[in-house]
Amino acid sequence: RVDADDSGTFYPFVRLLQAMILVTGGAGFIGGHLAEAFIRDGYDVVTLDNLNSYYDVDIKRRNVECAREAAEEGTGSYELVEGDIRDADLVDDLVDDAEYVFHQAAQAGVRTSVENPRRVNDINVEGTLNVLDAARESPVERIVFASSSSVYGKPTSLPYEEDHPTTPISPYGVSKLAAENYVRVYGDLYDLPTVALRYFTVYGPRMRPNMAISNFVSRCMNDEPPIVYGDGTQTRDFTYADDIVRANTKLLETDAADGEVLNIGSTDNVSIATLAEVIRDEIAPDLDIEYGERQAGDAEHTHADVTKANDVIGYEPTEDIRSGVRKFIGWYQENREWYEPLVRSS
Numbered sequence: 494r495v496d497a498d499d500s501g502t503f504y505p506f507v508r509l510l511q512a513m514i515l516v517t518g519g520a521g522f523i524g525g526h527l528a529e530a531f532i533r534d535g536y537d538v539v540t541l542d543n544l545n546s547y548y549d550v551d552i553k554r555r556n557v558e559c560a561r562e563a564a565e566e567g568t569g570s571y572e573l574v575e576g577d578i579r580d581a582d583l584v585d586d587l588v589d590d591a592e593y594v595f596h597q598a599a600q601a602g603v604r605t606s607v608e609n610p611r612r613v614n615d616i617n618v619e620g621t622l623n624v625l626d627a628a629r630e631s632p633v634e635r636i637v638f639a640s641s642s643s644v645y646g647k648p649t650s651l652p653y654e655e656d657h658p659t660t661p662i663s664p665y666g667v668s669k670l671a672a673e674n675y676v677r678v679y680g681d682l683y684d685l686p687t688v689a690l691r692y693f694t695v696y697g698p699r700m701r702p703n704m705a706i707s708n709f710v711s712r713c714m715n716d717e718p719p720i721v722y723g724d725g726t727q728t729r730d731f732t733y734a735d736d737i738v739r740a741n742t743k744l745l746e747t748d749a750a751d752g753e754v755l756n757i758g759s760t761d762n763v764s765i766a767t768l769a770e771v772i773r774d775e776i777a778p779d780l781d782i783e784y785g786e787r788q789a790g791d792a793e794h795t796h797a798d799v800t801k802a803n804d805v806i807g808y809e810p811t812e813d814i815r816s817g818v819r820k821f822i823g824w825y826q827e828n829r830e831w832y833e834p835l836v837r838s839s
């Protein structure tokens with residue numbers, strides 16, 4: 494991308510020079526929320542995303558729209574660069590101009606990683622290395638890596654504290670752990686200010702349509718019983734997107750977490766069966782709950798201890814499962830016309 498002025502002189506990446514925050518994967522669910530929030534806080538945001546078709550790209554276009562609207566309404570600006578995190582030259586250029594990097598781009602999802610581990614490795618690990626290598630040559634203020642509770646794998650004790658052993662049980666978990674380790678090692682070796690946030694199952698407006706919460710809500714809205722994979726005793730720390738945004742935003746204000754790994758969860762740990770009941774009770778209390786076959790690679794339990802995040806950056810989750818689900822259902826009802834077909838077809 495090259496901009497020209499009236500005299501025909503070309504200024505490569507002129508608009509990028511004003512960019513302060515690079516959000517990789519910023520057209521995705523979490524990246525989209527981050528981009529919008531940063532713009533509303535007055536930052537200039539550049540997003541790198543390849544808008545891939547893992548789930549319906551219409552949702553990503555909506556995320557981009559929301560960020561653009563935020564830029565029109567406020568003082569921050571927004572730019573989408575359509576490109577691949579595996580393109581090292583492109584990543585170099587973008588990281589060069591960024592003060593902060595929030596690295597969200599990844600092939601998310603356990604199931605797809607079971608089907609195609611190598612592709613997930615290329616994007617999640619090699620892509621992260623591109624960001625880190627680029628940062629070695631640039632004066633970036635902070636690199637924040639979106640890690641995952643899936644690095645823990647098998648619990649020996651719950652809730653997970655950050656020093657709990659990491660034995661991921663899916664290629665996705667392995668890729669996030671490998672990338673997280675690179676983030677830590679680059680931080681140590683090359684004096685890079687890095688932070689890894691281990692997100693616990695995130696949900697909220699414009700969430701990926703192929704997740705349990707969007708699926709359960711959609712089924713209940715259509716008077717169909719929610720279908721739980723397995724016996725429903727698996728537990729999760731469902732975390733509302735706004736809490737994830739809050740944790741990330743704090744890292745613009747403090748260097749206290751540099752070099753750290755922090756759990757970012759809700760701490761309101763519920764079973765999948767309970768989740769289905771909470772959603773069913775909100776929407777269609779007379780419906781039964783059905784049970785299907787358990788999916789390979791799914792963790793049995795995840796539960797966050799967020800004491801460290803609280804100590805280091807003052808993170809406190811604000812939504813429990815009932816309040817968060819209620820908010821999500823409210824959003825779903827307002828956006829049902831465009832969002833529901835995408836959930837149904839995923």
Ligand code: NAD
Nearest residue numbers: 518520521522523542543545577578598599641692694695
């Ligand atoms: P998402 O799929 O909505 O967002 C990821 C974005 O990255 C997408 O917009 C996608 O197009 C983009 N992307 C993928 N491959 C790319 C590539 N090769 N080049 C450029 N862009 C690419 O997923 P999400 O739920 O928003 O997850 C964001 C981050 O948070 C990911 O790193 C994920 O591993 C992590 N995470 C998510 C959750 C969750 O529950 N959603 C939990 C733990 C960790």
